[in-house]
Amino acid sequence: xxxxxxxxxxxxxxxxxxxxxxxxxxxxxxxxxxxxxxxxxxxxxxxxxxxxxxxxxxxxxxxxxxxxxxxxxxxxxxxxxxxxxxxxxxxxxxxxxxxxxxxxxxxxxxxxxxxxxxxxxxxxxxxxxxxxxxxxxxxxxxxxxxxxxxxxxxxxxxxxxxxxxxxxxxxxxxxxxxxxxxxxxxxxxxxxxxxxxxxxxxxxxxxxxxxxxxxxxxxxxxxxxxxxxxxxxxxxxxxxxxxxxxxxxxxxxxxxxxxxxxxxxxxxxxxxxxxxxxxxxxxxxxxxxxxxxxxxxxxxxxxxxxxxxxxxxxxxxxxxxxxxxxxxxxxxxxxxxxxxxxxxxx
Amino acid sequence: xxxxxxxxxxxxxxxxxxxxxxxxxxxxxxxxxxxxxxxxxxxxxxxxxxxxxxxxxxxxxxxxxxxxxxxxxxxxxxxxxxxxxxxxxxxxxxxxxxxxxxxxxxxxxxxxxxxxxxxxxxxxxxxxxxxxxxxxxxxxxxxxxxxxxxxxxxxxxxxxxxxxxxxxxxxxxxxxxxxxxxxxxxxxxxxxxxxxxxxxxxxxxxxxxxxxxxxxxxxxxxxxxxxxxxxxxxxxxxxxxxxxxxxxxxxxxxxxxxxxxxxxxxxxxxxxxxxxxxxxxxxxxxxxxxxxxxxxxxxxxxxxxxxxxxxxxxxxxxxxxxxxxxxxxxxxxxxxxxxxxxxxxx
Numbered sequence: 001x002x003x004x005x006x007x008x009x010x011x012x013x014x015x016x017x018x019x020x021x022x023x024x025x026x027x028x029x030x031x032x033x034x035x036x037x038x039x040x041x042x043x044x045x046x047x048x049x050x051x052x053x054x055x056x057x058x059x060x061x062x063x064x065x066x067x068x069x070x071x072x073x074x075x076x077x078x079x080x081x082x083x084x085x086x087x088x089x090x091x092x093x094x095x096x097x098x099x100x101x102x103x104x105x106x107x108x109x110x111x112x113x114x115x116x117x118x119x120x121x122x123x124x125x126x127x128x129x130x131x132x133x134x135x136x137x138x139x140x141x142x143x144x145x146x147x148x149x150x151x152x153x154x155x156x157x158x159x160x161x162x163x164x165x166x167x168x169x170x171x172x173x174x175x176x177x178x179x180x181x182x183x184x185x186x187x188x189x190x191x192x193x194x195x196x197x198x199x200x201x202x203x204x205x206x207x208x209x210x211x212x213x214x215x216x217x218x219x220x221x222x223x224x225x226x227x228x229x230x231x232x233x234x235x236x237x238x239x240x241x242x243x244x245x246x247x248x249x250x251x252x253x254x255x256x257x258x259x260x261x262x263x264x265x266x267x268x269x270x271x272x273x274x275x276x277x278x279x280x281x282x283x284x285x286x287x288x289x290x291x292x293x294x295x296x297x298x299x300x301x302x303x304x305x306x307x308x309x310x311x312x313x314x315x316x317x318x319x320x321x322x323x324x325x326x327x328x329x330x331x332x333x334x335x336x337x338x339x340x341x342x343x344x345x346x
Numbered sequence: 347x348x349x350x351x352x353x354x355x356x357x358x359x360x361x362x363x364x365x366x367x368x369x370x371x372x373x374x375x376x377x378x379x380x381x382x383x384x385x386x387x388x389x390x391x392x393x394x395x396x397x398x399x400x401x402x403x404x405x406x407x408x409x410x411x412x413x414x415x416x417x418x419x420x421x422x423x424x425x426x427x428x429x430x431x432x433x434x435x436x437x438x439x440x441x442x443x444x445x446x447x448x449x450x451x452x453x454x455x456x457x458x459x460x461x462x463x464x465x466x467x468x469x470x471x472x473x474x475x476x477x478x479x480x481x482x483x484x485x486x487x488x489x490x491x492x493x494x495x496x497x498x499x500x501x502x503x504x505x506x507x508x509x510x511x512x513x514x515x516x517x518x519x520x521x522x523x524x525x526x527x528x529x530x531x532x533x534x535x536x537x538x539x540x541x542x543x544x545x546x547x548x549x550x551x552x553x554x555x556x557x558x559x560x561x562x563x564x565x566x567x568x569x570x571x572x573x574x575x576x577x578x579x580x581x582x583x584x585x586x587x588x589x590x591x592x593x594x595x596x597x598x599x600x601x602x603x604x605x606x607x608x609x610x611x612x613x614x615x616x617x618x619x620x621x622x623x624x625x626x627x628x629x630x631x632x633x634x635x636x637x638x639x640x641x642x643x644x645x646x647x648x649x650x651x652x653x654x655x656x657x658x659x660x661x662x663x664x665x666x667x668x669x670x671x672x673x674x675x676x677x678x679x680x681x682x683x684x685x686x687x688x689x690x691x692x
Binding site: 048054073110140321 | 692
């Protein structure tokens, strides 16, 4: 590109003239372009400091007359370990990351609990990694309680907390800074199959880490709450308009939830795909180290996503990138996520 | 589904048992499920009122050492007119809407200006529909100034406002409530080809509406500012790290901008795809009623997106759904947008 070229004023009359400025070489030659003298900008004030602050991540939408608020607990990024996918080599995992416009050799896990206001009940579904992890991660995760406040949700007003399954990223936020229930007026509901599984020491003995290590955490959290959650069964309407659905495999009693109002509904899927969820959407056959039953988890993924893609069902995914709301389409031998458009109003 | 079924507790031992709960009939039979008695939830407090309030839409990310903040001006939805796409029948447009998980017979336009803090300069790129439209639309659009404040950006600290082209949704927010420059210390920069086109009354005479109707608005806005913007050429570095690129067709002097810091960059595309941008990504050959030169707009789309898809280049799109940040992939005879993952920190 010459100075002569850049001084041409596009007039809209001559296609060739305009397009001469639009070549790959010009677009990528940032360094060469930078050598041109910039236009003078008057300096009327001091440089504005960098903000280094993100928008508190919450997003609200209607489901019929209900309000659903997705509230991020944050996200963390860790090196990709050789055992992250039990049945695929690291180079295949890296290829999938890159195909998803993600950097190789690391995996990002995002966490998005949900608040549903049905108009008569205020319900939280899953609770994030908790305040301990907030401190440990320097705010990268464990943001749920502060983002709830930013979203204008009063923890004291919450009627029920529905837990999808007993992994730490879903239950730790049940506890406040005082290690008591962070939602003091709420009934805590846990799938009966989860309670039976995690309370049985014999199960801890027969699983390797990282699953073995999770048993103590379940006892820690629910022990602090007096070990008295309400146990619920699959297919039950837990609160008017919120119905549980068995989606086992990730854990034995893992439940998803259908939030329905009028003719409108959303599937709150929890961990049908967990961790770096995009990878397991693309490869439902991949075995996560966190799945207690890999083949059953795979089967559940196919059942849920074959249904959701055929019916163009809206899905809210705990581990989808925030705000975690989208549609699933068939793609190759798996699926892909199509995020729903953000509505700047409600 | 019978009560007997729903009372089975999944144990993780028996695949068939679990999957019996997960059928399309169960998932969709919300009404039948609703007939089951819900679990009792203690009512410790009054029902929480619906919030009816959305998160102020801004999202911040780093490009090298720069901070880019996408700030929504809102979105509006209008009926799909027969003339919305000049060269495709309404049923084809509806099919594309539905394929994108959007409702038929209407189109939503989202608007997302951008703020770049280079560390030494604070720069706004495009300005939204302005305060008049904020009032007229009851807050659906024209949110830019209030969302800027929510993002912690002081309008008085802005050094430069770069305009991509002179359509009202890009220039109206230049004016504050007093019809004076809303960024009192900023230099306003406009593509020279835009200025030449919109200031020439002969051009107004040769275009039909809606293009004809835009000339008066350009004179209104820049007249209020004294008709003295800095005119810039394609290929120029306007502020250190922000370089213009000619992307004509939507309008004759339409410019996009490359924001580059270190080895990192993002293409701020403005209206390479405008209006319901997803449709023109899928169908780059579709003629928008707002494009002054349809064939040139199509050619620009192919040039930009062939390059961006080959190079996996990050694009910030003014009319992409908020936060408007993503990648473009080839899909069929066109392209599709893959939104970039939201980072809950910065």
